[in-house]
Amino acid sequence: MEQKVRRIGVLTSGGDAPGMNAAVRAVVRAAVGRSIECIGIRRGWNGLITNDFVRMGNITVSHIINKGGTVLYTARSDEFMQVSGQDKALATCKLLGLDAIVAIGGDGTFRGALDLSRRAAEKGYALQVAGIPATIDNDIGCSHYTIGFDTACNTAIECIDKLRDTMQSHERCSVVEVMGRHAGYLALNVGLSIGATAVLVPERELDFDQDVVENIRRARLAGTTHFMVVVAEGAGSALEIGQRIHDEIGLDPRVTVLGHIQRGGAPTMQDRVTASRMGYTAVQAIIEGKGNCVVATKEGRLVIIEMEEALQMKKDFDMNGYAILEALTNNHSAR
Numbered sequence: 623m624e625q626k627v628r629r630i631g632v633l634t635s636g637g638d639a640p641g642m643n644a645a646v647r648a649v650v651r652a653a654v655g656r657s658i659e660c661i662g663i664r665r666g667w668n669g670l671i672t673n674d675f676v677r678m679g680n681i682t683v684s685h686i687i688n689k690g691g692t693v694l695y696t697a698r699s700d701e702f703m704q705v706s707g708q709d710k711a712l713a714t715c716k717l718l719g720l721d722a723i724v725a726i727g728g729d730g731t732f733r734g735a736l737d738l739s740r741r742a743a744e745k746g747y748a749l750q751v752a753g754i755p756a757t758i759d760n761d762i763g764c765s766h767y768t769i770g771f772d773t774a775c776n777t778a779i780e781c782i783d784k785l786r787d788t789m790q791s792h793e794r795c796s797v798v799e800v801m802g803r804h805a806g807y808l809a810l811n812v813g814l815s816i817g818a819t820a821v822l823v824p825e826r827e828l829d830f831d832q833d834v835v836e837n838i839r840r841a842r843l844a845g846t847t848h849f850m851v852v853v854a855e856g857a858g859s860a861l862e863i864g865q866r867i868h869d870e871i872g873l874d875p876r877v878t879v880l881g882h883i884q885r886g887g888a889p890t891m892q893d894r895v896t897a898s899r900m901g902y903t904a905v906q907a908i909i910e911g912k913g914n915c916v917v918a919t920k921e922g923r924l925v926i927i928e929m930e931e932a933l934q935m936k937k938d939f940d941m942n943g944y945a946i947l948e949a950l951t952n953n954h955s956a957r
Contacts, residue, residue: 625911627750629659631720632678634692635666635734636727638885639756639770641893642692647683648901649724649754654680656909661718666727667734668699670711675718687894690773690886696727702734708741715742715749722750722908724901728757728768729933732916736929739914750913752904753929756897758884761805764932765918769900771808772892774801774884778812781880786816786850793847795838795867795875799860800852801884806939808884809854814947819849821947822863824856825939834863835870837951851875899924 632649634642646662653660662678663669676682686693701707715723715738725735735751742749755765758774778800789796802808806823813821820837822828838849851867853860864875889897900917903924907915916932918925927935 624909627656627658627721627909629661629719629721630905630908631661631663631670631675631715631718631723632694632726633663633666633669633723634694634696634726634756635731636696636698637757638691638696639758639768640690640773640885640887640889641769641897642726642756643686643689644889644894644897645726645754645756645769645901646692646694647687648898649905650678650683651680652902652905656905658905658909661720662694663723665695665697666699666731667702667711667738668697670714671699671701671707673714673717675714687898688888690888698730705741708738711738712742712745712747712749716747720749722752722913724752724754724904724908726754726756726769728755728759728762732929732933736914736933750908750911751929752907752913753916753932754897754900754904755916755918758801758808759803759805760807761803761937762918763935763937764916764927766921766937767896767919769893769897770885770889772890773887774808775811775815776890777884777887778808778880779815781878781883782812782816782850782852785878786848789848789850789876795849795851795873797851797853797860797864797867797875797877799855799877799879801880801882802854802856804856806854806857809852809857810940810943810947813852814943814950816850816852817950818852818947819846819951821852821854821944822857823854823939823944826941826944828857830866830870834867838867838871838873849873
């Protein structure tokens with residue numbers, strides 16, 4: 623049953639991810655199309671504490687679907703984690719007359735949304751919240767895919783392809799550290815895409831001799847003269863890996879930490895489409911009274927998951943993908 627919703631807030635929180643703007647655009651236009659006002663909350667949950675907001679409409683979100691980052695800015699708020707901070711945020715919600723908030727971000731963003739909704743209920747104020755998964759790490763347990771992941775992978779691939787040109791020219795070893803926080807999804811997919819000699823991820827215990835040294839040795843015996851090792855930031859330091867390669871094999875690796883360049887850039891088609899679909903679906907869920915939910919993906923389909931359940935879900939790492947990587951690496955053909 624559809625509920626009367628007059629005004630929706632939208633915010634982005636946590637680390638920025640390409641496609642966040644596309645999600646904001648979708649939320650605003652889906653709301654306006656149903657005669658619902660939309661308020662953009664700047665700088666994440668901190669914006670509700672500091673009254674940092676802007677009224678948004680169709681013109682406001684024109685020409686942002688192709689932009690990286692987030693036009694609403696993002697920030698982490700220690701104050702919001704406290705009940706006193708949530709009360710200040712709730713006071714702003716009451717002042718603005720918000721019936722719901724769409725929060726675009728990761729698990730921390732969703733926990734904040736659920737805490738605020740529960741605090742509102744304790745105070746007798748009805749506030750629905752809906753979460754949209756957006757993080758380049760792709761590490762949100764309830765969703766097979768998160769906004770920004772595809773763009774970040776493609777950015778890393780482009781950088782590594784350029785590195786390979788010079789590594790091949792000088793017959794060198796390159797060790798590249800990619801982001802992903804405590805997850806190896808980014809490293810694995812990038813490694814598969816560029817034909818890495820070795821990929822190190824936190825989900826798999828490292829056997830340095832077998833996973834790195836022997837892979838390089840076998841590749842060299844097969845005729846390869848340049849080597850690419852991809853390290854997930856949660857699996858260790860690329861500098862330390864490079865030093866170990868030097869100490870044990872005698873190579874002089876070049877170490878590159880891609881860092882925050884992976885967060886930037888225009889979102890890919892996949893991220894734009896996924897963000898647009900998620901934004902529209904989040905507004906529809908709120909209108910239908912299905913708040914306190916996360917719009918997630920499962921086997922390519924959008925699903926609505928109750929937020930408390932979503933926060934308890936875990937995602938299994940794709941060990942089959944790692945097995946494929948090992949099989950292709952052990953063939954030692956030219957990459």
